[in-house]
Amino acid sequence: MRYRLSCRLLTYAACVALLAQTPQEVYERYRVWFTKLPPAVQRGGEADVEARYRDYLKQQGLTPSAIDAEVGIIRQQGKRLEVDLWNRVLTAEHPRFNTNPNAFLVEMAKDRKPGKALDVGMGQGRNAIWLAQQGWDVTGFDPAEQAVAAARATAAKLGVKITTEIKGYEDFDFGESRWDLVLLSYVGGREMNKTVIRSLKPGGIVVIEAFHRDATKSASIGAAVVFDSAELPALFSDLRVIRYEEPVTATDFGLKNARVVRYCGEKP
Numbered sequence: 001m002r003y004r005l006s007c008r009l010l011t012y013a014a015c016v017a018l019l020a021q022t023p024q025e026v027y028e029r030y031r032v033w034f035t036k037l038p039p040a041v042q043r044g045g046e047a048d049v050e051a052r053y054r055d056y057l058k059q060q061g062l063t064p065s066a067i068d069a070e071v072g073i074i075r076q077q078g079k080r081l082e083v084d085l086w087n088r089v090l091t092a093e094h095p096r097f098n099t100n101p102n103a104f105l106v107e108m109a110k111d112r113k114p115g116k117a118l119d120v121g122m123g124q125g126r127n128a129i130w131l132a133q134q135g136w137d138v139t140g141f142d143p144a145e146q147a148v149a150a151a152r153a154t155a156a157k158l159g160v161k162i163t164t165e166i167k168g169y170e171d172f173d174f175g176e177s178r179w180d181l182v183l184l185s186y187v188g189g190r191e192m193n194k195t196v197i198r199s200l201k202p203g204g205i206v207v208i209e210a211f212h213r214d215a216t217k218s219a220s221i222g223a224a225v226v227f228d229s230a231e232l233p234a235l236f237s238d239l240r241v242i243r244y245e246e247p248v249t250a251t252d253f254g255l256k257n258a259r260v261v262r263y264c265g266e267k268p
Contacts, residue, residue, distance in 0.1 A: 026073045027081040035220045039213075042223040083143045090123045090147035098252040101130035102185045108207045108243065108264045109134065115180030118199070120169060121187030125151025125162065132160040136181070141165040141172050174199035184208045186253050188224035193235040200267040205242065208232060212246050212259035219254065232263040239265030 033056055034042065034049070041049065050071060057067045089097070105127055114135035119128040122140030124147045132138045132155065142148050145166045155162045165172060169187075174195050181204060182196050189196070189208050196206055210225045210232075233244050242264040251258050 023073050023077050024081055024084065026070050027078060027085075030070075030074050030078075031082075031085075031222075032220055035216075035222055037223075039223065039226075039228075083145075086123075086142075086144040087146040090144055091150050096253075096255060098250075098255065099124075099126055101127050102183075102209055102252055104209045104262045104264075105183055105185065105207050106130070108205065109136075109181060112181070112205070115201075115204075116178065117181040117183065118174070118179045119183045119185075120172075120192075120196075121184070122151060122164065123147050125154055125164075127183055127185055128162050128164075129155050129158065129160055131181070131183075132162050133158070139163040139165070141167045141169075143168040169195075177201045180204045182206045184210075186210055186225050189232065190224065190227070190235060197236065197238050197267065200239075202267055205264055205266045206236060206239065208261070208263045209252070210261050211251065212261050215251070215258040215260070219256075219258070227261045229261075232261055233265070236263065236265045239267055242266050 030053060033053060037049075037052070041052065053074075054067055054071065057070060062070070089095075109131065114131075115137065117128075117131045117136040117138045119125075119131070119138060119140035122128045122142045123144065125140065128138045128140040128151060138161075140148075140151065140162060141164065143166060148164050148166050151162065152164055169192050174192075176198050178199050178201065180201055182200060184196070184206065186209060188210065189206075200206065210227055211221050213226055213228050215221060216226055229246060230244075233241055243262065244264075245262050246259060247262070248257055248259050250256065251260060
């Protein structure tokens with residue numbers, strides 16, 4: 001359904017600009033622009049980012065009213081639109097991501113005694129289900145409710161038990177000394193490092209795979225899942241490094257060769 005907003009509130013030019021786009025198209029334009037910003041700007045305050053985006057839209061020829069309307073959509077609907085985007089990606093008939101368990105997770109978990117595992121941003125459950133099949137007591141969460149529903153259905157079909165919640169990391173209760181393994185597979189980690197460390201049991205591990213900054217030279221990638229060289233060991237400096245590497249390999253998302261970061265750390 002095309003976006004409809006009362007033209008009594010906007011100039012004619014602003015109405016024309018909005019009626020030509022869905023809210024998702026408005027958000028996608030912002031998302032592509034944002035991923036091209038320098039890292040320091042991406043991590044800056046919301047007010048600064050918004051001011052820069054207003055300048056960008058002005059350079060594209062939008063009127064002040066049209067700019068206000070687009071920024072309003074991003075402010076009011078951005079979180080929901082991001083979830084809708086990932087619902088489509090993660091439940092696509094022809095997925096453009098690896099539907100098998102993450103290879104680094106498999107390597108790091110295979111020789112460990114199963115315990116309580118947390119899959120942050122579980123998506124359609126590829127990693128949570130694999131862990132459950134290996135005997136782990138698995139909890140996973142993701143705000144993309146359609147992806148979580150798909151994970152539940154697959155787990156039921158395969159006869160494995162997983163506990164799921166439809167939440168973002170801001171709302172999920174990680175707890176303290178609760179997990180033997182926490183997985184962050186292409187979901188970030190920078191903004192929740194202290195929370196994850198606190199949530200690990202002594203001897204528990206965190207397993208992370210994400211994109212290296214080099215990967216952004218040939219693709220537009222969200223800032224949260226992009227890390228600089230040696231950034232992850234510094235972020236998780238309270239843990240003992242079990243493995244850290246920055247190989248060029250087939251990525252789980254995009255399915256193309258690119259540089260990634262892989263980190264596994266253990267809580268003393």
